[in-house]
Amino acid sequence: MPETAMTQTTEPVAAGHNSERNAGMPLDLAAVNAVQANRSATERRAASLPGRRAVKGDAQSAWLLKAVTCIDLTTLNGDDTDGRVRRLCAKARRPIRADILNALGMGDRRITTGAVCVYHRFVATAVDALKGSNIPVAAVSTGFPAGLVPHDVKLAEIEASVKDGAEEIDIVITREHVLTGNWPALYDEMRDFRAACGDAHVKAILATGDLKTLRNVARASLVCMMAGADFIKTSTGKEGVNATLPVTLTMVRAIRQYREMTGAKVGYKPAGGISKAKDVLTYFALMKEELGREWLDPELFRIGASSLLADIERQLEHRVTGAYSALNRHPIG
Numbered sequence: 001m002p003e004t005a006m007t008q009t010t011e012p013v014a015a016g017h018n019s020e021r022n023a024g025m026p027l028d029l030a031a032v033n034a035v036q037a038n039r040s041a042t043e044r045r046a047a048s049l050p051g052r053r054a055v056k057g058d059a060q061s062a063w064l065l066k067a068v069t070c071i072d073l074t075t076l077n078g079d080d081t082d083g084r085v086r087r088l089c090a091k092a093r094r095p096i097r098a099d100i101l102n103a104l105g106m107g108d109r110r111i112t113t114g115a116v117c118v119y120h121r122f123v124a125t126a127v128d129a130l131k132g133s134n135i136p137v138a139a140v141s142t143g144f145p146a147g148l149v150p151h152d153v154k155l156a157e158i159e160a161s162v163k164d165g166a167e168e169i170d171i172v173i174t175r176e177h178v179l180t181g182n183w184p185a186l187y188d189e190m191r192d193f194r195a196a197c198g199d200a201h202v203k204a205i206l207a208t209g210d211l212k213t214l215r216n217v218a219r220a221s222l223v224c225m226m227a228g229a230d231f232i233k234t235s236t237g238k239e240g241v242n243a244t245l246p247v248t249l250t251m252v253r254a255i256r257q258y259r260e261m262t263g264a265k266v267g268y269k270p271a272g273g274i275s276k277a278k279d280v281l282t283y284f285a286l287m288k289e290e291l292g293r294e295w296l297d298p299e300l301f302r303i304g305a306s307s308l309l310a311d312i313e314r315q316l317e318h319r320v321t322g323a324y325s326a327l328n329r330h331p332i333g
């Protein structure tokens, strides 16, 4: 990534949404069935990405701060509590310590995470804790993570999350529809989810680690976009394999194809297992090369992560002090 691009990353970011949503389109089965994916070519291209065009110094710090604004700061654990969610929200409001921001000359910028992502049970808590911050709450609804509760229960959960104040809903698709090639069923399901969300933006979690082939990933991506997904997201974080670069290439190319078909811009959210600052720089490079600079923004790019923020803060502290601190000095996020 050229250094000139880095300087554009330092603008303050107001959390918010792409005003023009993806309206979807009728299911085009011919287009879906025509989609192919070449695993070995995709893997070769993915393997060439890490470390390429590495950015250093101030440019790297600027990109890491930009990455912070793209994080959906997440807690999705069986032992979540109101207290944990409130601490996470406090971190989302002030994701990087003031002394580090001041030393980077960024003390006057209002930097927050892109969203806070929680189970439905904690939406009201997070909405309350984030009051006045403009940071949206994202709820994982529809029987997350397996998505095997009845369809009407999923719709009721979405409606309840929206009622509690969630502005974003991360839904999980029924993997069986993909594994059996039942694209009309996937389309109808996604259409219903989108309708139940109303004005809340909907991210379609494909659970790519369950989908067996990159061709399935590409086809499922396309079907969910045709049905009106605002974002497509890789994983719940609970599958055996979560976000990977080959899956990312496959999904962002589907986003590109959908844009060529309809003109609509759909966002991308890798999630699960992304915990290192350097990995985020690779994702940025990939997004820029495949989709262009427009996608390097929280309106179109989010990273679902529970522990990435701690590593980013640590790297930024190293930039400022020249020394690495222990991870336990960056306890949340």
Ligand SMILES: O=C[C@H](O)COP(=O)(O)O
Binding pocket: 074, 076, 117, 235, 236, 237, 238, 271, 272, 273, 274, 304, 305, 306, 307, 308
């Ligand atoms: O959607 C977000 C993921 O569940 C977070 O996964 P992670 O805990 O591996 O960062």
